[in-house]
Amino acid sequence: MRAMPPIRLLPSLLSADFARLAEELAACKQAGAKMLHVDVMDGHFVPNLTFGPFIVEAMRRSTDLFLDVHLMMTDPQKYIEAFRKAGSDAITVHVEAVGQRQLEQVINQIRASGAQVGLALNPDTDPELWFWAFAKVDLVMFMTVYPGFGGQAFIPQVRPRIRATRAAFPTLDIQVDGGVARDTIPLVIADGANRLVCGSAYFNDKDKAGFIRWAEQQKPSPDASHVHPR
Ligand code: DX5
Ligand code: ZN
Numbered sequence: 001m002r003a004m005p006p007i008r009l010l011p012s013l014l015s016a017d018f019a020r021l022a023e024e025l026a027a028c029k030q031a032g033a034k035m036l037h038v039d040v041m042d043g044h045f046v047p048n049l050t051f052g053p054f055i056v057e058a059m060r061r062s063t064d065l066f067l068d069v070h071l072m073m074t075d076p077q078k079y080i081e082a083f084r085k086a087g088s089d090a091i092t093v094h095v096e097a098v099g100q101r102q103l104e105q106v107i108n109q110i111r112a113s114g115a116q117v118g119l120a121l122n123p124d125t126d127p128e129l130w131f132w133a134f135a136k137v138d139l140v141m142f143m144t145v146y147p148g149f150g151g152q153a154f155i156p157q158v159r160p161r162i163r164a165t166r167a168a169f170p171t172l173d174i175q176v177d178g179g180v181a182r183d184t185i186p187l188v189i190a191d192g193a194n195r196l197v198c199g200s201a202y203f204n205d206k207d208k209a210g211f212i213r214w215a216e217q218q219k220p221s222p223d224a225s226h227v228h229p230r
Contacts, residue, residue, distance in 0.1 A: 060087025166192025
C-alpha cells in the first residue's frame with residue numbers, strides 16, 4: 001500500500017488583511033487550518049514586494065500553526081538563517097532562483113537550519129530536470145500561476161507535470177499554489193497533489209471551516225500515481 005500523505009489546505013496570508021494580522025491568524029486556526037502559507041517577494045525574482053523575516057517573526061508570535069514560507073526571491077541562500085530564526089517551519093526556494101549547480105548546497109543549508117525543505121517550480125519549468133533533487137526534500141510545490149500576485153487564473157497545463165511527479169514520488173508532499181479554489185481542487189487532487197495553497201478563494205469564502213473540511217476530505221483517485229503525462 002502506498003502511503004499517500006494527508007491532504008492539507010494552507011490559507012495563503014497574501015490575501016489576509018495585514019492591518020488585522022493577529023486576528024486573521026487566529027481565525028485561520030479557528031477554521032481548522034493546521035498550516036499557513038507565507039509569501040515573501042523581492043521585487044526582482046517576481047514583480048511584486050511583500051515583506052521579510054521581521055513580519056514572519058511577528059506572525060510567529062501570534063500563532064502556533066505551521067508556517068510554510070515561500071521565498072520568491074533571487075539568492076535565497078542569503079536569508080535562510082534569518083527566516084528560520086524568525087520562526088519558519090518550512091522554507092521553500094525556487095529552483096529557477098538557485099540553479100542546478102547550487103541547489104544541493106541550498107537544500108543542505110535549509111536542512112541544517114532545522115526547517116523542512118521545499119522546492120518550488122514555475123509553470124514553465126520541467127520537473128523532470130529536477131527529479132534528482134526531489135528525493136532530497138520534504139516538499140515540491142508546483143506554481144499553477146506565474147508567481148507574484150494573488151487572484152490569478154489556474155494554469156491547467158501544469159497538471160500533467162503534477163501527475164508525472166506523483167508517479168515518480170508516491171510519498172512526497174506535493175503542493176500547488178495559484179488559482180486553487182473549489183473548482184480546481186478536485187482536479188489537482190486527482191493529479192496527485194496533497195497540499196493546497198489557497199489565497200483569494202479561501203479568504204473570500206463565507207464558510208472557511210466548511211471549505212477546509214471539504215477540501216481535506218477529498219479522495220485522491222486510487223490510480224492517480226499510475227497516470228502518465230500527456
Ligand atoms: C502567488 C503566491 C500565492 C498566492 C496565491 O505568487 O505564491 O501563494 O497567495 O493566491 P491565489 O490563491 O489567490 O491564487
Ligand atoms: Zn505562495
